[in-house]
Amino acid sequence: MKVINPSTNEVIKELEADNRESVLDKLEKLRNAQKPWAKTQLSERLEIIKRFGEVVSDQIDHLAKTLSDEMGKPLTQSLGEIKGAHGRISHLLENAEKWLSEEVIRENESMKESLRHEPLGVIANISAWNYPYNVGYNVFLYALIAGNAVAYKPSEYASLTGLALRDCLMEAGLPKDVFHCIIGDGSIGNILLEEDLDGYFFTGSVSTGRLINEKVSSKMVPVQLELGGKDPLYVMEDVKDVKIAAVNAAEGAFYNSGQSCCAIERIYVHSEVYDQFVEEFVEEVRSYKVGKPYDEGVFIGPLTRASQIDVILNQVNDAVEKGAKVLTGGHKIDGPGNFIAPTVLVDVDHSMEIMKEESFGPVIGIQKVHNDEEALNLMNDTSFGLTAAVFAENESRVNAIIDALDTGTVYWNCCDRVSPYLPWSGRKNSGLGSTLSYIGIRAFTQPKAYHIRKSS
Numbered sequence: 001m002k003v004i005n006p007s008t009n010e011v012i013k014e015l016e017a018d019n020r021e022s023v024l025d026k027l028e029k030l031r032n033a034q035k036p037w038a039k040t041q042l043s044e045r046l047e048i049i050k051r052f053g054e055v056v057s058d059q060i061d062h063l064a065k066t067l068s069d070e071m072g073k074p075l076t077q078s079l080g081e082i083k084g085a086h087g088r089i090s091h092l093l094e095n096a097e098k099w100l101s102e103e104v105i106r107e108n109e110s111m112k113e114s115l116r117h118e119p120l121g122v123i124a125n126i127s128a129w130n131y132p133y134n135v136g137y138n139v140f141l142y143a144l145i146a147g148n149a150v151a152y153k154p155s156e157y158a159s160l161t162g163l164a165l166r167d168c169l170m171e172a173g174l175p176k177d178v179f180h181c182i183i184g185d186g187s188i189g190n191i192l193l194e195e196d197l198d199g200y201f202f203t204g205s206v207s208t209g210r211l212i213n214e215k216v217s218s219k220m221v222p223v224q225l226e227l228g229g230k231d232p233l234y235v236m237e238d239v240k241d242v243k244i245a246a247v248n249a250a251e252g253a254f255y256n257s258g259q260s261c262c263a264i265e266r267i268y269v270h271s272e273v274y275d276q277f278v279e280e281f282v283e284e285v286r287s288y289k290v291g292k293p294y295d296e297g298v299f300i301g302p303l304t305r306a307s308q309i310d311v312i313l314n315q316v317n318d319a320v321e322k323g324a325k326v327l328t329g330g331h332k333i334d335g336p337g338n339f340i341a342p343t344v345l346v347d348v349d350h351s352m353e354i355m356k357e358e359s360f361g362p363v364i365g366i367q368k369v370h371n372d373e374e375a376l377n378l379m380n381d382t383s384f385g386l387t388a389a390v391f392a393e394n395e396s397r398v399n400a401i402i403d404a405l406d407t408g409t410v411y412w413n414c415c416d417r418v419s420p421y422l423p424w425s426g427r428k429n430s431g432l433g434s435t436l437s438y439i440g441i442r443a444f445t446q447p448k449a450y451h452i453r454k455s456s
Helices: 020-039 042-058 060-071 075-100 132-145 156-171 186-194 206-219 242-258 274-286 307-321 372-379 395-402 437-442
Strands: 002-005 010-014 103-107 111-119 122-126 149-153 179-181 200-203 223-226 231-235 264-270 298-300 325-328 343-346 363-369 387-391 409-412 445-453
Touching: 002 060, 020 111, 020 122, 020 149, 020 179, 020 186, 042 060, 042 075, 042 132, 042 156, 060 075, 060 132, 060 156, 075 132, 075 437, 122 132, 122 186, 132 149, 132 156, 132 200, 132 437, 149 156, 149 186, 156 179, 186 206, 200 206, 206 223, 231 242, 231 372, 242 264, 242 274, 242 298, 242 363, 242 387, 264 274, 264 372, 274 325, 274 343, 274 363, 307 325, 307 343, 307 363, 363 372, 372 395, 387 395, 395 409
Parallel strands: 122 149, 122 200, 149 179, 200 223, 231 264, 231 387, 264 363, 343 363, 387 409
Antiparallel strands: 002 010, 103 111, 111 445, 325 343
């Protein structure tokens, strides 16, 4: 399997992909190792994860370079992702014992009723390439802490990072057969779907998530899907500072070259501040430097997948044909690599793909609205339900909107952020289940109820 640098389209390295025989061998080793791992004291499991964080920190420069080389993320953003992902480790160290310990629900002189949280067993973590540390930690660290063994399949676009994570876990002292890395494309991932595992946790596209859900539903095991979004942002006319709102919105739309499930993908602006917002927004986007991950000051790197360029340009062309106007960008950048100019469109509406279908790239449509009701209706006019944001000052107006939004996460005067202390979940085509928070800790367990009658 060839690992391609999206900045140059050159081969970085060739890896030996797994095959059916090697996958089945790894799964058998995981099954044998899981029960002893589950019997390991929680404090010992937490100590290993703590050491894992230290190992990653010690190797951060090399790990960030590996990530930038294979998926094109600017180096500063690769470093930022790795450092930010450590918040998951802190969350586990602070909270895992509390949420995984036995709970006495009710007790009297004759009866004790309690609840224990047992691991699922061997789980498949089919992960994503755009934030392999963040979305990987959300699953495999939490699963390991709960006593599970993990078959971790990184995206083929982040295989080197996946192997590096495995090596860091081994260096931290994780028993070698508790975590195995499965290397290959979707056909290799499909082998995991055919086997009888104890849970499936996927991060990626809606189409693949739906396929996974259909293929494993008959197994009657937990399935969690963290899928895409078409996340809206609404700017009210009473926003405190239009420029600050525009700068924040632009970063939320274009960070990681727009390749984020929770990136801002459509913007609605009240007519009273629309012209100023658009002017400030376009000025900010035009200041973004496009280049290779190691170029000084670069903010927009290449798209990880070359095929996404056509998806984005087709959305732009569809919008223009229906009356939209391109204010900046709208074209592929000549030369090697998967570079597309950051693109802003106005005069858009919901007849256009750019406002309805996930873009997953450095492109955004901005639509004028005249009141809160219109904005809310447009924000909810989607098959997705991941995040939504409002920039404004009036608390009662904001609450009326965010309470009515059909999304798993809402933001007020911020956007495109994740906290390990709050659940990360999507509605509709944005997914099933939750990671992070105490819900994410227990997502990798199954409850067992104990009814203990005391001797008289």
